[in-house]
Amino acid sequence: MSARLTVVLDEVGERSTTMVGRYGAELAAALVRTAPEGVEVAGLSASVSERRAERIAALVPGLADLRQTAVPARELRQAWLHSIATLPVRGLVHSTSLLAPLTRDRQPGDQRTVTLHGLHPLSDRSARKARWFERALRRAVQHADGIVVPTTAVAEDLAERADVGSRVRVVHPAPSSWLHVPEDDDAVARRLALPAEYVLAITAPGASVQAERLVETIASRSMPDVRVVVAGPVEWGETTLAALAVEAGIAAGRLVMLGDLGDADLAVAYRRALAHLHVSDVDALGLTLLEAAALGTPTVHPSSRSLLEIGGGASVAALGGTERLAAALATLLGDEEERVRLGLLAQDRARAFTWEAAAAQVWQLHAEL
Numbered sequence: 001m002s003a004r005l006t007v008v009l010d011e012v013g014e015r016s017t018t019m020v021g022r023y024g025a026e027l028a029a030a031l032v033r034t035a036p037e038g039v040e041v042a043g044l045s046a047s048v049s050e051r052r053a054e055r056i057a058a059l060v061p062g063l064a065d066l067r068q069t070a071v072p073a074r075e076l077r078q079a080w081l082h083s084i085a086t087l088p089v090r091g092l093v094h095s096t097s098l099l100a101p102l103t104r105d106r107q108p109g110d111q112r113t114v115t116l117h118g119l120h121p122l123s124d125r126s127a128r129k130a131r132w133f134e135r136a137l138r139r140a141v142q143h144a145d146g147i148v149v150p151t152t153a154v155a156e157d158l159a160e161r162a163d164v165g166s167r168v169r170v171v172h173p174a175p176s177s178w179l180h181v182p183e184d185d186d187a188v189a190r191r192l193a194l195p196a197e198y199v200l201a202i203t204a205p206g207a208s209v210q211a212e213r214l215v216e217t218i219a220s221r222s223m224p225d226v227r228v229v230v231a232g233p234v235e236w237g238e239t240t241l242a243a244l245a246v247e248a249g250i251a252a253g254r255l256v257m258l259g260d261l262g263d264a265d266l267a268v269a270y271r272r273a274l275a276h277l278h279v280s281d282v283d284a285l286g287l288t289l290l291e292a293a294a295l296g297t298p299t300v301h302p303s304s305r306s307l308l309e310i311g312g313g314a315s316v317a318a319l320g321g322t323e324r325l326a327a328a329l330a331t332l333l334g335d336e337e338e339r340v341r342l343g344l345l346a347q348d349r350a351r352a353f354t355w356e357a358a359a360a361q362v363w364q365l366h367a368e369l
Helices: 019-033 050-059 073-081 127-143 152-161 185-192 208-219 241-247 263-272 287-294 305-311 322-333 336-350 355-368
Strands: 003-008 039-045 066-068 092-095 111-115 146-149 168-170 198-202 227-231 255-259 275-277 299-302 316-318
Touching: 003 019, 019 039, 019 050, 019 287, 019 355, 050 066, 073 127, 092 355, 111 355, 146 152, 146 355, 152 168, 152 305, 168 355, 185 263, 198 263, 208 227, 208 241, 208 322, 227 263, 241 255, 263 287, 275 287, 275 322, 287 299, 287 305, 287 336, 299 305, 299 322, 305 316, 316 322, 322 336
Parallel strands: 003 039, 003 092, 039 066, 092 111, 111 146, 146 168, 198 227, 198 275, 227 255, 275 299, 299 316
Antiparallel strands: none
16 A cells, blocks of 8 residues: 555635645645655645536646545634544645644654745735634644745744744745746737736735735835736725725726736736736745746845745845835836846746755655654
8 A cells, every 4th residue: 555645735726826725736736746656645625616626636637636624614724723623634744834634633653744834824814814824823833743934034933933943844935837938929918918018916815905015016106107917816805906096096007907817828927027016025935926037027026034035136125115116116127137137037046946846855854754
């Protein structure tokens, strides 16, 4: 009988792609591709629809199987938070987020490793979810055998906050393996009605605060006169990007809102952008920085230690608020030679990270445990 690693897939296959879901799918697929001989990789998720299960299978081909709990994600988060086992899971378990079955009834051979994407939740969907994040983090610190983090900065911050000993492993993420520019990219650009020159911004589900920060940046006095293409959701409950833009006095047509894009369309949007504007000051995962870098587009972002680590000198970091962020973007767009130089550096930087390398580190972590 083969040994098995069960990978907990959080937010994978949702209709609107989240960074947690993108990370989980990419890492799980790489774990399948790099599995040691005699070891199989299985998936575990909350209860999902048949269509979503099909999307998971397409995103993570080669899973030995996909087991689902009896309850959906919201109930599963609470159940696992209170050590309620909705489905027995034994052996090696790696969670691609803090959603993990850290039950007390461990048996010999059981291993539980979790992934901490940063010390702040990527979603601001609700105060309830923020409370869950804090409790899940404390539980991971207490009970997880290993904790995977995306940057050294997160590892250092976690060590200052809690006694984690040698259980933390820095595993850098990588650019998406699915973002490839198609041969007919001109046709894609016409279909999307992309402007001749623009800056690209990416929004995310459950991140209305970052949408507000994006609008504040665009409306600032230092923002260059350039159109901003927005890929991703444009509504968060009663909050809409269009309404935020009107309230901020942003001229009609300044924002080009594309909604959620498929991988090929998103790749074209990245490649043709003058720059990628990343406004989140709590993001420690930096997936969009790596995606833009892989396609030769430099990113302007807040000067957080994690994003500086991921950018590796191939991005532009702005220290301060949205006004400084807009000013940094204006400086970059005003220097074509520097923009081209950074684009080339960014591509080199992106090649330093692969999902296969990330998966190898996860396998090594389990071997050492």
